[in-house]
Amino acid sequence: xxxxxxxxxxxxxxxxxxxxxxxxxxxxxxxxxxxxxxxxxxxxxxxxxxxxxxxxxxxxxxxxxxxxxxxxxxxxxxxxxxxxxxxxxxxxxxxxxxxxxxxxxx
Numbered sequence: 001x002x003x004x005x006x007x008x009x010x011x012x013x014x015x016x017x018x019x020x021x022x023x024x025x026x027x028x029x030x031x032x033x034x035x036x037x038x039x040x041x042x043x044x045x046x047x048x049x050x051x052x053x054x055x056x057x058x059x060x061x062x063x064x065x066x067x068x069x070x071x072x073x074x075x076x077x078x079x080x081x082x083x084x085x086x087x088x089x090x091x092x093x094x095x096x097x098x099x100x101x102x103x104x105x106x
Contacts, residue, residue: 007094015079031081034049
């Protein structure tokens with residue numbers, strides 16, 4: 001999967017995400033990330049929405065591993081957002097739209 005994916009928030013705003021190549025260098029920048037299950041028909045189902053101050057730190061990897069325990073085909077997609085307030089608002093908008101089952105779980 002190399003194409004960009006648009007996710008619509010509950011507000012109607014659209015956010016463009018790009019799949020991560022887990023083996024490549026990631027920028028040390030703030031970003032939102034979506035973990036999605038890939039259905040047999042290729043459709044993506046959001047199972048977690050997160051944000052990080054530093055994409056290169058790979059803090060998202062723990063969430064991805066947890067998602068793969070239940071959703072074996074889960075993949076992570078990102079969108080760079082430098083400002084924390086913007087990241088948090090976008091994350092909340094996506095959670096309100098998709099109600100990801102893994103958000104809210106410890």
